[in-house]
Amino acid sequence: MSDVDISIFRNDRNLKPVFYNDKCDKYDYLSAVGCGAIAGLVDIFLVGSPADSKLQGWTDAQVDKTVMSFAKTCGWSPREGKEKSVASAIGFLEKKFPVNYDQRHSGDVAGLFTMSAKNHHMKSLAHSPDIIGLFFSILNQFTSTSSFLHNGQLITIQTETYELQGHDFISKLFCGVANWFGHIMSDAAGSSGASGRGSGVVIPFYELFQLCNFGSFQVGQDRNTLATVATKVFQEGYDARFGLTMAIPVVLCDLSIKLIWAIKHCFYHKRPLHECIPTKRHDDLRIMLIIGDGTLCLMDGADAAIRSGENWVNFFLRLNIVAWYRLVSLVFREVCIRLGISLSLQKQLDAYIRINEAIALYLTQLEKIDFELFKKETEQYNHMLAMMEEANSEDELNVLLKSEYKALGIDLPYSGDFDAFMNDASSVLEFK
Structure with missing residues (x-):
């Protein structure tokens, strides 16, 4: 009978380290800057702002196709001509997933605050495509209320009595979640009666800028708070669809750096293929991603400052918030790693990875056993x-x-x- 080497459970030499101590060389730095610069050029000349973006038409078309496909799965039967348009699909979804918190202008809220059809998707918290929007949507549907953010204040109003389908709390909760998602899909490509592109939903968590009721930013002849500037930027088309457009150079930068890193480690360093898979456990790859995204953000910020004409709305319209969020998250993660601050979830995931590797080695040993003997x-x-x-x-x-x-x-x-x-x-x- 073959012996099983159970030392893999006791000897850390058979397990990969949690983080590799790979160092960047000059070619890594140059390639990272190059990838970031290419992505920056794409951002400047093809993404731009909602008013002049070359790629926005393509992303808008993809969102329209997604909305129509979702409407078909919900029972929409498009006919030839006008009925086959995305407006018809949106109208179907609006009737299929009605909500009690869909107030569209100041008159619908008794004039308590200023709101219009262009910004009600931002002011109404339940219209946000994130966990905050889901929470307030369920709350509003169960309590027959509507919740809004305006100039740093949370405003809640009573609506007509709204009854969710379902026979118990769990079924009603499920229907509330489904209703929230369906209504978000009906608003993602604008409203059915909108002229032109229409106002979509906000970029996830963008609605929180309305809490920033501070600062004094020059907008034309006036000075506005950051909350007011963010609202005006959204009204100019800075919605989730444009967020997808802004994500294109970010993804391009990220994937090109990872591809170059993998090719170098495979053909130059002659490492096994399974060690050439890009993961955040490689120190040099994390630094390259920070440099690349930093280059992209530097070019994006310079372009926004030059073209803004000292108007803060124009500045934020050209600022790629997706790239800046990516840069902040990469730097924050790197600081946590360097300081030894690791989130408990990440530690558990790393532990599970090592356990799986040990089990895989143990199973390889078990396969050598002659069980009949x-x-x-x-x-x-x-x-x-x-x-x-x-x-x-x-x-x-x-x-x-x-x-x-x-x-x-x-x-x-x-x-x-x-x-x-x-x-x-x-x-x-x-x-x-």
Whole structure:
């Protein structure tokens, strides 16, 4: 029977370290800057702002196709002509997933605050495509209320009584979540009655800028708070669809750096293929991503400052918030790693990775075992043990052991009579 090397569970040498200590060389830095610069040029000349973006038409078309596909799965049957447009799909979804918090202008909220069709998706918290929007949507549907953010204040109003479908709390909760998602899909590509592009939903968590009711930013002849500037920027088309457009150079930068890193480690460093998979455990790759995204953000910020004309709305319209969020998250993660601050979830994931590697090695050892031979040998041992227990004297036990030695093909460690052998001081037991 083959032996199983169980040392893999005790010896850390068989396990990969949590983080690799790879160092960047000059070619890594140059390639990272190059990838970031290319992505920056794409951001400047093809992304731009919602008013002049070359790529926005493509991303808007993809969102329209997604909305129409979702409407079809919900029962929408498009016909030829105008009925086949995205406006028809949006109208169907608006009727399919009605909500009580869909107030569209100041008149719908009794004039409590200023709101219009262009910004109600931002001011209404339940219209946000993130966990905050889901929470307030469920809250509003269960309590027949609407929640809004305006100039740093949370405003809640009562609406007409709204009854969710379902016979118990769990079923009503499920219907509330489904209703929230369906209504978000109806608003993602604008409203059915909008002229032109329409106002979509906000970039996830962008609605929180309305809490920033501070600062004094020049906008034309006026000075506005950051909350007001963010609202005006959204009204100019800075919605989730444009967020997808802004994500294109970020993804381009990220993937190109990872591709170059993987090719270098595979063909230059001659590493095994499984070690050339880009992960955040490689120190040099993390630094390259920070440099690349930093280059992209530097070019994006310079372009926004030059073209803004000292107007903060124009500045934020050209600022790629997706790239800046990516840069901040990369730097924050790197600082945590350098300071030894690791989130508990990440530590658990790293532990699971190492456990899986150990189990994989152990299974490889188990595959070498001849289980039929193991079963046969075990049966022999069990049979011998049963016979030994039935022995009534020492002589019977000696005879049994000698016969089993012979049956197993094992040579005795002595020759001749055992007593005579043991009485000879020069005799030595030899186990073969």
